[in-house]
Amino acid sequence: MSLDLTINGDTASVDATPDTPLLWALRDHLGLTGTKYGCGIGQCGACAVLIDGVLAYACVTPIDTLGGASVETIDDLSGPAAEAVKAAWIAHDFAQCGYCQPGQVVAATALLSETPAPTDADIDAAMSGQLCRCATYQRVRAAIHTAAADLEGGE
Amino acid sequence: MTGPLDLSRRAVLGAGTAFVLSVALPLPRRAAAQRAEADATFDAFVSIDADGIITIQSKHLEMGQGVMTGLAAMVAEELDADWSQMRAVHSPADDEVYANLAYGSVQATGSSTSISNAYEQMRRAGATARAMLVAAAAEDWGVSEDEIAVRRGTLSHPSGRETEFGALAAAASRTAPQDVSLKDPSDFTLIGTHLPRLDAEAKTTGAPIFAMDETPPSALVMTIVHPPKFGSMVASVDDVEALAIKDVERVAFYDAGVAIFARDTHAALQGRAAVRVGWNHIDAETRSSADLYAEWSGAASTPGVIVENRGDVDARLADAAESVEAEYRFPFLAHMPIEPIDGVIRWDETGGVVWLATQMPALDRDVIAGELGLDPATVTMNTMYVGGAFGRRSQPGQNIARELGRIAKAGGPGTYKIMWTREDETKGGFYRPLTVHNIKAGLDVDGAIVAWDNTIANQSFFTGTMFEGWSIQDGIDKTAIEGADNLPYVWPDHRVSWQRMYSGVPTLWWRAVGHTHAGYVTETFLEELLHRTGRDPVQGRLDLLAPDRTRDRAVLEKVAAMAEDAGAVPEGRTRGVALHKSYGTYMAIIAEVSDDDGMPRCHRAWAAVDCGIVLTPDNVASQIEGGVGFGLSSLLAEEIVLGDGGEVEQSSYVDYPILTIDRMPHVEVATIPSAAPPTGVGELGVAPIRPAVANAWFHLTGEMVRTLPFSSRDRA
Numbered sequence: 001m002s003l004d005l006t007i008n009g010d011t012a013s014v015d016a017t018p019d020t021p022l023l024w025a026l027r028d029h030l031g032l033t034g035t036k037y038g039c040g041i042g043q044c045g046a047c048a049v050l051i052d053g054v055l056a057y058a059c060v061t062p063i064d065t066l067g068g069a070s071v072e073t074i075d076d077l078s079g080p081a082a083e084a085v086k087a088a089w090i091a092h093d094f095a096q097c098g099y100c101q102p103g104q105v106v107a108a109t110a111l112l113s114e115t116p117a118p119t120d121a122d123i124d125a126a127m128s129g130q131l132c133r134c135a136t137y138q139r140v141r142a143a144i145h146t147a148a149a150d151l152e153g154g155e
Numbered sequence: 156m157t158g159p160l161d162l163s164r165r166a167v168l169g170a171g172t173a174f175v176l177s178v179a180l181p182l183p184r185r186a187a188a189q190r191a192e193a194d195a196t197f198d199a200f201v202s203i204d205a206d207g208i209i210t211i212q213s214k215h216l217e218m219g220q221g222v223m224t225g226l227a228a229m230v231a232e233e234l235d236a237d238w239s240q241m242r243a244v245h246s247p248a249d250d251e252v253y254a255n256l257a258y259g260s261v262q263a264t265g266s267s268t269s270i271s272n273a274y275e276q277m278r279r280a281g282a283t284a285r286a287m288l289v290a291a292a293a294e295d296w297g298v299s300e301d302e303i304a305v306r307r308g309t310l311s312h313p314s315g316r317e318t319e320f321g322a323l324a325a326a327a328s329r330t331a332p333q334d335v336s337l338k339d340p341s342d343f344t345l346i347g348t349h350l351p352r353l354d355a356e357a358k359t360t361g362a363p364i365f366a367m368d369e370t371p372p373s374a375l376v377m378t379i380v381h382p383p384k385f386g387s388m389v390a391s392v393d394d395v396e397a398l399a400i401k402d403v404e405r406v407a408f409y410d411a412g413v414a415i416f417a418r419d420t421h422a423a424l425q426g427r428a429a430v431r432v433g434w435n436h437i438d439a440e441t442r443s444s445a446d447l448y449a450e451w452s453g454a455a456s457t458p459g460v461i462v463e464n465r466g467d468v469d470a471r472l473a474d475a476a477e478s479v480e481a482e483y484r485f486p487f488l489a490h491m492p493i494e495p496i497d498g499v500i501r502w503d504e505t506g507g508v509v510w511l512a513t514q515m516p517a518l519d520r521d522v523i524a525g526e527l528g529l530d531p532a533t534v535t536m537n538t539m540y541v542g543g544a545f546g547r548r549s550q551p552g553q554n555i556a557r558e559l560g561r562i563a564k565a566g567g568p569g570t571y572k573i574m575w576t577r578e579d580e581t582k583g584g585f586y587r588p589l590t591v592h593n594i595k596a597g598l599d600v601d602g603a604i605v606a607w608d609n610t611i612a613n614q615s616f617f618t619g620t621m622f623e624g625w626s627i628q629d630g631i632d633k634t635a636i637e638g639a640d641n642l643p644y645v646w647p648d649h650r651v652s653w654q655r656m657y658s659g660v661p662t663l664w665w666r667a668v669g670h671t672h673a674g675y676v677t678e679t680f681l682e683e684l685l686h687r688t689g690r691d692p693v694q695g696r697l698d699l700l701a702p703d704r705t706r707d708r709a710v711l712e713k714v715a716a717m718a719e720d721a722g723a724v725p726e727g728r729t730r731g732v733a734l735h736k737s738y739g740t741y742m743a744i745i746a747e748v749s750d751d752d753g754m755p756r757c758h759r760a761w762a763a764v765d766c767g768i769v770l771t772p773d774n775v776a777s778q779i780e781g782g783v784g785f786g787l788s789s790l791l792a793e794e795i796v797l798g799d800g801g802e803v804e805q806s807s808y809v810d811y812p813i814l815t816i817d818r819m820p821h822v823e824v825a826t827i828p829s830a831a832p833p834t835g836v837g838e839l840g841v842a843p844i845r846p847a848v849a850n851a852w853f854h855l856t857g858e859m860v861r862t863l864p865f866s867s868r869d870r871a
Binding site (some may be wrong): 016017019020021024027028029031033034035036037038039040041043044046073074075086089090093094095096097098099100101102105123124125127128129130131132133134135136137138139140141 | 218219220221351352354355356357358359360361362363364365367368370376401402419420421422424491492493494495540541542543544545574576577773777778780781782783784785787788807808809813814815816817819821822
């Protein structure tokens with residue numbers, strides 16, 4: 001059967017069973033591979049997406065629960081917070097293996113959308129669901145502070 | 156994708172390539188075959204296109220350690236290129252042209268050898284390309300070569316003539332000079348400066364650089380049901396329910412697993428859950444971790460094969476004023492990269508194409524070809540980026556490739572993507588070996604160390620692989636004991652020995668390998684011995700250093716100064732130090748720790764590193780920070796436990812917790828200025844942080860933890 005999803009501002013028709021996790025709808029059916037698989041149980045954060053602007057894990061979100069919700073993925077993440085985060089990530093130049101970084105960028109975007117000037121404690125609380133096996137965490141914190149400063153400066 | 160990263164090798168080396176260099180390399184049989192089959196550039200390291208884009212072939216796997224950027228830096232330095240011109244791709248698979256020169260004739264990435272083995276080779280490639288460009292310019296301009304200057308991708312002559320690399324690339328395509336001179340390190344202009352990673356943008360934006368992101372048309376997704384115990388064999392398969400699931404196409408089994416083929420991943424995962432498999436455990440490893448610890452402990456209580464022996468340790472221990480003995484236990488550890496094992500393959504009777512992240516691409520290609528009954532020359536290996544490896548993608552037995560080939564063979568000609576789940580990854584073996592150390596020291600009446608006797612019991616992960624003869628020499632697998640030998644300290648009598656153990660649990664390199672346990676034992680046991688007589692941890696170590704270990708001394712003195720400069724230790728915290736050399740690189744670290752409800756919490760760490768010439772300072776710091784996080788993670792709560800009957804108890808990040816951002820200390824890294832050839836840093840931070848934190852904890856609480864991880868104290 002076919003379901004209509006709103007992905008990155010466009011309507012996409014997905015021919016998949018209703019219980020298919022959004023992660024596999026994105027990757028297998030829509031060719032949007034920026035959202036990564038890491039655990040399948042919402043424990044690693046590699047599949048972070050925004051659903052109506054709120055951080056969610058695509059691996060535990062069946063597509064039939066989405067209704068008309070708007071899904072944003074790393075593949076086309078936009079807006080002031082997203083742009084600031086991506087620029088800070090590249091400026092700080094710290095991705096190692098890089099596999100978790102799309103999820104980190106999405107989660108950082110969600111954080112800055114709600115908390116424009118986060119403290120280290122805010123960052124630790126908001127980002128502790130985003131595992132990075134390379135442990136780039138020190139620079140994740142620094143990049144988020146940079147992005148926050150850029151956002152404030154741009155206002 | 157707009158970044159510097161281009162994963163389509165054909166695109167990079169295709170029409171736009173004007174000149175390619177083969178730096179005095181023989182053209183081996185296999186590369187010749189690939190030349191004929193594809194394009195004429197396969198055995199080169201450097202190419203320059205008409206737009207001046209310089210692409211280097213990375214013979215090493217980019218696992219996050221920044222090797223592509225490091226190799227490109229060596230080329231760019233000698234070529235006098237502008238950094239913005241540089242690109243890197245994974246080279247084709249070839250054990251001769253792209254051999255790791257530290258290993259001989261095998262293309263392999265590991266043991267932090269990438270930078271050191273390629274240092275001269277890649278610089279020479281850059282210098283040769285530069286000489287060819289200069290020769291072309293001299294001929295074009297009718298001037299002498301030695302009047303031509305090269306700077307940031309531009310050739311110039313005092314007459315005012317000037318041209319970019321790209322314009323001369325075609326003309327430069329002629330015989331390479333036999334001998335070129337390399338720069339003196341003091342003349343470096345790029346090496347040692349901040350060079351942005353070549354893969355930063357792709358990795359920030361989710362570009363399709365991993366095997367899992369390859370989505371060839373009509374590929375079937377394969378999931379696997381693996382044995383519940385190591386060595387169990389498939390006895391029966393009931394696939395009725397699995398095949399009833401929409402989009403599950405077929406189920407196939409082989410000796411050690413059952414494969415589900417489906418049209419998408421969701422169906423393949425559902426099929427995996429629905430298939431019923433009966434197992435024959437007759438050849439399975441059924442001992443638990445507790446059983447193995449008991450056996451390893453018994454073995455470690457007497458010396459094994461001698462690794463180092465000075466003086467008469469037994470006599471000295473018997474005569475010592477005091478002797479101290481301790482046993483240390485280290486669990487199996489899983490790599491747990493966020494990207495699980497995956498790969499894509501397309502094949503028919505005429506050949507195949509593989510997309511795989513592997514630390515040994517040519518051997519893996521050969522094994523896959525063998526499984527498919529194909530000539531390796533007809534199989535193309537596309538080495539992909541990897542979402543974390545830490546040793547996992549370096550398989551002496553080629554197990555990942557073998558499984559991919561075997562299951563693709565079962566599926567028949569076609570296109571397949573294999574995907575392990577997190578549970579597969581956690582339970583799938585290839586762990587850092589479970590290890591027991593038994594260590595004894597003799598002290599004289601003043602508390603000075605007069606004897607040191609360390610026996611290590613663990614298994615060799617080379618057992619039964621093609622590398623066994625190469626890696627186990629004089630009865631010793633160096634990876635099993637590395638870091639327990641070649642200590643910087645001297646005392647009168649000294650013995651290190653190895654008890655080789657055997658189990659059916661597959662084990663493997665795990666970032667920093669033997670140093671993970673050996674460094675911990677050496678540095679924590681020494682800490683206790685110094686503490687018994689009130690010796691200062693830093694001064695006590697300095698006093699024990701061999702006179703020729705000046706680089707160890709320098710990093711230890713440096714780190715002490717860094718911590719001193721940071722000011723007083725805050726209330727409720729204490730600091731611990733450790734010194735450890737691994738992979739040719741020297742490192743000392745001081746960790747600042749508090750008691751967080753019975754567990755150590757590391758707030759800050761200072762690291763001093765001597766890795767010779769620092770190629771890319773920011774990447775060195777990044778790798779040390781990451782290594783510290785990785786090592787700390789394993790110290791705190793990582794362990795794979797085999798329960799009764801030999802089944803792995805853990806299944807995911809829930810019960811195998813890795814470090815999260817809120818437990819990451821702030822790490823400050825300093826490097827020692829050096830003109831020595833560069834040595835590896837990818838694994839460096841892992842070993843020293845563990846004893847540094849344990850030593851801090853010891854001073855904070857009086858408890859020296861000798862069974863890891865710290866979280867397992869709850870169980871004991």
